[in-house]
Amino acid sequence: MPTGRRTGFTRTTLVGRGTATTSGDDAPTLALTVLYHPVLDRVGDRVLVDGAPGRPFALSRTLPAFAPPDALGDGEPLGDEHLSRKPILLSAASDGSVRIDIGDSSTTVSVRGQRVVGSTMLSAKELARGVVIELGHRVVLLAHHVGTPGGVLDGGVGDESRELVGASDGLRRVLWDIQSIADLDLPVLLRGETGSGKELVARAVHRASPRRDKPFVAVNLGAIAPSLAVSELFGAEKGAYTGSIRRQVGYFEQAHGGTLFLDEIGEAPVELQVALLRTLETGEIQTVGSTQLRKTDVRVVAATDADLEGKVASGSFRAPLLNRLAAYEIWIPPLRERRDDIGRLLVRFLREDLAEIGELQRLAAPTGGAKPWVPASLVARLVDYDWPGNVRQLRNVIRQIVVGNRGRNRADMTPAVERLLVKQPPREPENPQPIPQAPPDPPKAPAPDPPPAAIKAPSDEGPSRSRSASRRKPADVTEAELREALRSCRWDFAATAEKLGISRAAIYMIIERLPGFRTAGDLTEQEIVQCHRELGGDLARMAERLEVSERALLRRVRELGLVTSGVSGR
Numbered sequence: 035m036p037t038g039r040r041t042g043f044t045r046t047t048l049v050g051r052g053t054a055t056t057s058g059d060d061a062p063t064l065a066l067t068v069l070y071h072p073v074l075d076r077v078g079d080r081v082l083v084d085g086a087p088g089r090p091f092a093l094s095r096t097l098p099a100f101a102p103p104d105a106l107g108d109g110e111p112l113g114d115e116h117l118s119r120k121p122i123l124l125s126a127a128s129d130g131s132v133r134i135d136i137g138d139s140s141t142t143v144s145v146r147g148q149r150v151v152g153s154t155m156l157s158a159k160e161l162a163r164g165v166v167i168e169l170g171h172r173v174v175l176l177a178h179h180v181g182t183p184g185g186v187l188d189g190g191v192g193d194e195s196r197e198l199v200g201a202s203d204g205l206r207r208v209l210w211d212i213q214s215i216a217d218l219d220l221p222v223l224l225r226g227e228t229g230s231g232k233e234l235v236a237r238a239v240h241r242a243s244p245r246r247d248k249p250f251v252a253v254n255l256g257a258i259a260p261s262l263a264v265s266e267l268f269g270a271e272k273g274a275y276t277g278s279i280r281r282q283v284g285y286f287e288q289a290h291g292g293t294l295f296l297d298e299i300g301e302a303p304v305e306l307q308v309a310l311l312r313t314l315e316t317g318e319i320q321t322v323g324s325t326q327l328r329k330t331d332v333r334v335v336a337a338t339d340a341d342l343e344g345k346v347a348s349g350s351f352r353a354p355l356l357n358r359l360a361a362y363e364i365w366i367p368p369l370r371e372r373r374d375d376i377g378r379l380l381v382r383f384l385r386e387d388l389a390e391i392g393e394l395q396r397l398a399a400p401t402g403g404a405k406p407w408v409p410a411s412l413v414a415r416l417v418d419y420d421w422p423g424n425v426r427q428l429r430n431v432i433r434q435i436v437v438g439n440r441g442r443n444r445a446d447m448t449p450a451v452e453r454l455l456v457k458q459p460p461r462e463p464e465n466p467q468p469i470p471q472a473p474p475d476p477p478k479a480p481a482p483d484p485p486p487a488a489i490k491a492p493s494d495e496g497p498s499r500s501r502s503a504s505r506r507k508p509a510d511v512t513e514a515e516l517r518e519a520l521r522s523c524r525w526d527f528a529a530t531a532e533k534l535g536i537s538r539a540a541i542y543m544i545i546e547r548l549p550g551f552r553t554a555g556d557l558t559e560q561e562i563v564q565c566h567r568e569l570g571g572d573l574a575r576m577a578e579r580l581e582v583s584e585r586a587l588l589r590r591v592r593e594l595g596l597v598t599s600g601v602s603g604r
């Protein structure tokens with residue numbers, strides 16, 4: 035359990051003596067994070083709630099009951115002269131729920147957008163998602179769980195340039211990952227939903243690496259016509275195509291010495307996948323129209339929001355390329371899983387946009403009884419929204435709010451913003467359509483070399499191998515047979531498919547039909563944590579016990595936002 039104060043995050047005030055909100059070691063820690071405050075510097079401040087059952091935590095502007103001044107460190111997390119001095123009490127129950135008692139406090143408290151009269155309960159499930167609490171129409175808090183039973187990551191990591199805003203557990207794990215791999219030349223695969231910040235993370239990897247003074251070249255593979263992809267990346271000799279009158283410098287060459295960011299890697303046409311794999315394996319590039327191979331010194335960072343494993347199973351993505359790219363994976367959690375970052379992001383974007391229209395003074399701390407420019411209810415709506423378009427969508431909504439309220443003394447929801455928030459855009463990649471371009475004439479030079487031997491080698495677990503190995507109908511495979519094969523192949527689906535003589539995709543289909551069959555995606559945090567404790571973090575034994583592959587287990591661990599550093603391989 036975390037104790038005391040953490041370091042490394044400015045303005046993060048931690049108060050509390052490490053008492054869990056529920057009894058038992060595995061209970062998550064309850065935190066209150068300030069998402070909005072009339073004094074903007076307070077946004078992001080956090081208290082860990084010291085509220086074990088039978089020992090309520092008092093929330094007021096001076097926190098008098100359980101946070102004596104010497105425990106306050108940086109200051110009073112809720113200091114606002116308009117909040118009542120009389121405390122509001124938070125009391126934890128042993129089932130993880132928390133009761134809020136208004137008592138004698140005259141502060142208006144709203145939870146889930148409803149004014150609380152007397153008291154209200156926050157269930158453990160709600161707290162896992164994060165519950166928005168408005169105080170006195172001025173301050174917005176998020177009551178939420180932080181850390182994991184495996185331990186809250188300590189501070190001390192950060193994006194020096196502060197371009198990546200946020201201090202949630204999820205973002206700090208990302209920052210930690212960036213620092214861990216920055217100085218290595220390994221390829222990195224960034225995974226996360228659209229708009230979650232993959233490009234920003236790629237830039238942070240570059241900035242933190244020894245390549246920082248060399249070029250960072252970003253390419254969106256979804257926006258390049260498939261027929262041009264190889265020449266765009268690897269370049270083309272003069273005369274390689276009819277009408278090509280000068281040598282075309284490819285992105286690899288442009289990024290020499292630096293980092294090449296390949297966004298939407300799942301959109302790479304097969305021909306490009308083959309060429310990329312060869313380059314990642316040999317460190318050499320071959321321009322279209324040339325027979326010469328040239329050394330290249332480029333670190334590749336790729337990103338996707340696509341299910342690459344599914345693409346491998348369906349045959350549209352090469353397994354060896356996925357294996358190469360995923361030498362190190364960084365998962366960027368969606369915004370709805372790190373709502374505690376919304377306050378800081380909101381302030382960053384408000385500052386930028388108001389400055390642009392010359393109205394930055396709107397954010398000055400209000401004096402007297404004046405209300406802040408941004409009403410607490412508006413912030414609460416934003417925090418409660420699920421943000422399918424993630425940070426990019428939040429950015430756009432804030433711009434709409436700022437522009438829509440231009441010249442007004444108080445910001446309000448504009449009809450345009452209402453429409454944006456009602457219509458939940460699908461959680462799909464926002465790939466721009468490929469730029470329509472006339473396909474070039476076929477190259478005069480010989481077609482690119484056939485795929486290197488490694489692609490055809492038996493280690494290629496790609497679909498072509500699975501297809502050629504298909505000798506049986508999936509319907510003929512019994513559940514018992516499947517389970518036995520999975521166990522003997524250590525839950526490696528590719529090896530199991532091989533053993534059973536069916537395709538890897540067929541395994542997924544069979545599993546779909548078996549209601550009781552569990553995959554890594556069904557593992558709960560509690561199960562993993564308990565297994566981790568009992569087996570001392572030995573990944574291989576954990577995978578064996580949980581009946582999943584090591585790779586799938588690691589993916590699930592990251593999905594759940596658990597800390598992986600304590601999991602060791604054999």
Ligand SMILES: Nc1ncnc2c1ncn2[C@@H]1O[C@H](COP(=O)(O)OP(=O)(O)OP(=O)(O)O)[C@@H](O)[C@H]1O
Pocket residue numbers: 197198199200226227228229230231232233234235297337339379425426429464
């Ligand atoms: N943590 C963050 N702090 C500040 N700005 C952020 C953060 N994350 C994302 N953004 C902003 O959100 C927008 C989208 O980010 P970015 O382009 O990096 O997302 P992405 O995951 O690469 O999106 P896509 O998958 O659609 O390519 C950008 O304006 C970026 O600056």
